[in-house]
Amino acid sequence: MRPLLQARLVNDVFGDPALFMDFLDERRALLFDLGDITVLMPRELMRVSHVFVTHAHMDHFSGFDHLLRVLLGRKPSIALYGGPGFLAQVGHKLRAYTWNVVHRYDMELVVEATELALDGHLRSARFSSRDRFAGVTGATTEQTDDIVHDETTFRVRAGFVDHGIPCLSYLVEEKVRLGINKARLEASGMTKGAWLRELKHAVLTGVPPDTPMLVQWRDRSGDRAVTRTVGELSRLILDAEPGQRIGYATDLRDTSDNMQALSNLMQGVDQLFIESVFLDEDRAHALRKNHLTAAQAGRIARCIGARAVTPFHFSPRYRSRAAELAGEVRAAWEHP
Ligand SMILES: [Zn+2]
Ligand SMILES: [Zn+2]
Known part of the structure; x- marks a missing residue:
């Protein structure tokens, strides 16, 4: 039985983290993180209806400009989700350009942004090309459970992990x-x-x-x-x-609170995409950098009962040692 959603990493394991989730038999997709996404074809980006950003470090958010450029004048709307400060960050990105003709484009582009606050509130803002992306503040709603987006066929949940800053992990579940x-x-x-x-x-x-x-x-x-x-x-x-459940966890430290947060969000997940930045021999460095080692990622996958694990976000310092990182994840996931 083919699943409704097919998830794949946008870049190779050393590239910027991003997950592309295509819908079966629909011209539609979801995207998680917005770093370098230039390898995606324009027709793939045009399918994206919702983008879920974990945090606004450059390797997760610099692709905003590329996405905007592809969609402008071609697609009527795009929904973006992010953590604390996200509405301001989207607003600043849009204000960085000169928009003296965009309001005359035949097709209006509306950027619907939603910010998840640490207190569980969802704040929204709407930026339209018709008014040069000036931005209009929308509703503030209370989050139900950890759901950030809900449709007939699937829902998206989010939870905060600690990366030195609050960072979001996401879970997509087909209903x-x-x-x-x-x-x-x-x-x-x-x-x-x-x-x-x-x-x-x-x-x-x-x-x-x-x-x-x-x-x-x-x-x-x-x-x-x-x-x-x-x-x-x-x-x-x-x-x-x-339905199948797909987890996306990246940019976090190895702490018991993070373990608990992921366990609450995605226990028993069918497919886990998890960062595995450093080798375990460099775990002191990983902790300083607020990232996981491959062995830590594997242990998390085992603790939350992930059925399949895909590691990514490898540090470029291991350019020739990708197999070692992948091996460390697998070993910790399979053998306690
Ligand atoms: Zn990162
Ligand atoms: Zn980061």
Whole structure:
């Protein structure tokens, strides 16, 4: 069963950290962190609807300009999330340019920014190209649980970790995963076809169950078609399973509070992307730099019960030793 979301690192393990999360069968994607993202094709960046920034160190935020440049005049809106000070940081980035013609572009670009405060409040601001990105303060809301963004098919949660400064870790969870029950499909007399994908999409996006759907397929007796409701079809053919959960944790120190924060946010995560900046022999240096060693990352992955681990954000000082870093993560994750 293919998952709704497919996550991959944007750069190699020595490059700026960023995670690109593509939706299956939708022209849409999520992006985590905004460092150097120039390897993403413009058409990939155009798919991005929401960007979740962990913190505004340059290797995580300098790609804002590139994103803005690709989207300007081509895409109507983009939503950005970040930690304390984020609204001001987005505002400053936008004010750094001269906008004397942008309000005349046919397509307006609206940057919707949301800042997560340490006290659990979400503050928002809206920057429109129509008024030269002057910025309008929006609503302040109280965060429910640790949810920062919620849709029909998935939600995004966030938690703070300590990186010398507050830094966000993110968890994306698909709400449900739909499988096709082959035995029941066979018994129904219908066969596979494009209608199955449409049906899954209808269920995932919350289409009312009494909505009629035309099912077309072809078998030995030729072209066949019936009309059934989405609800009937889904009861007949689909099995619901818990959706996959993907964690993104980068830029943090090895402390028990950070361990606890990640454990609260992403216990039992299916796929964990975690920074592994230094080798464990350099752990004193890692602590000074507010980063994890590979062994520490592996231990965190084991403690939170991650089913799969992808390390990244390797220090360039280990240019020729990437395998050692990856090996250290794996060893600590697999063997206590
Ligand atoms: Zn970093
Ligand atoms: Zn950092």
